[in-house]
Amino acid sequence: MKHIVVFTGAGISAESGLKTFRGSDGLWEGYRVEDVATPEAWKRDPERVQHFYNVRRKAVLEAKPNAAHLALVALEDKYRVTIVTQNIDDLHERAGSSRVLHLHGLITKAQSDINPSLTYPIAGSEIRMGECCELGSQLRPHVVWFGEPVPAMGTAIGICRQADIFIVVGTSLQVYPAAGLLDEIPVRAAKYFIDPQASTLSRLSDVTCVDDKATVAVPILVEKLMA
Incomplete structure (x- = not known):
């Protein structure tokens, strides 16, 4: 075969x-990629990054x-x-x-903030701040960001x-x-x-x-x- x-x-x-990843203006739905899709952005403002991907995830779940x-x-x-x-x-x-x-990666999953091999299904469309992996670390989107392997x-x-x-x-x-x-x-x-x-x-x-x-x-x- x-x-x-x-x-x-x-x-x-x-x-x-x-939406495609980046528009002709270099922005992703109004956001600078550096502000929502890098490890540095996550360290700087995790709530903003989490919200951004929660909105994207909702759109994915509604798409066919x-x-x-x-x-x-x-x-x-x-x-x-x-x-x-x-x-x-x-x-x-x-x-x-x-x-x-x-x-x-896959936006419908979450991963540990400190061990990317620890992944989890997400109930609904949101990962909430305070939700942690089995190691006690914050859950983040299971997405490879710029600057990550x-x-x-x-x-x-x-x-x-x-x-x-x-x-x-x-x-x-x-x-x-x-x-x-x-x-x-x-x-x-x-x-x-x-x-x-x-x-x-x-x-x-x-x-x-x-x-x-x-x-x-x-x-x-x-x-x-x-x-």
């Missing part, structure tokens, strides 16, 4: 109504998987499919994908090296270290890049670029691969 690796970014979630998420699930009828995502939402899982690796990178590299077909959906391919995964794709693998600006952004060789949004292009590609 051939192995399809799908690498997804903010563009696929945006079509479910979730779109046609692109659902189409990727159908590939599992014919292929071994692994999704490697930069997104912190759980839309791939709720769509029904069985193998999803989150490079940057990406623990899943080693696993992701191994997955990408096994790809027979590699599909990129809704990412600019500019954010490192995740963008470095492109260097791990086997030369023999068939490659597809779906994004409204795919032809402009692509730095892959021998790639089929589809300059369209995910909800349009992914179902079409899936139908082609299932034929």
Whole structure:
């Protein structure tokens, strides 16, 4: 059975109504990234950071998987499919994908402030200040912030090296270290890049670029691969 690796970014979630990470003005929903997505921001003002992610989490829980998420699930009828995502939402899982690796964490979980390997499900949409892990430390979002290591990178590299077909959906391919995964794709693998600006952004060789949004292009590609 051939192995399809799908690498997804903010563009696929945006079509479910979730804001992309950073707008053209450099802000994330009105906030400077440095104020809400770094360890320094957490040390400086943990309540502000906690509130920011509580609001984002509520939006994630209210969002629904779109046609692109659902189409990727159908590939599992014919292929071994692994999704490697930069997104912190759980839309791939709720769509029904069985193998999803989150490079940057999962907003629907909490983690210990002092031991990131201690993670916990969240009841509802909020982590409250004063809620602590088993070590007595404050719980924070299970999200990899700027300046923090990406623990899943080693696993992701191994997955990408096994790809027979590699599909990129809704990412600019500019954010490192995740963008470095492109260097791990086997030369023999068939490659597809779906994004409204795919032809402009692509730095892959021998790639089929589809300059369209995910909800349009992914179902079409899936139908082609299932034929």
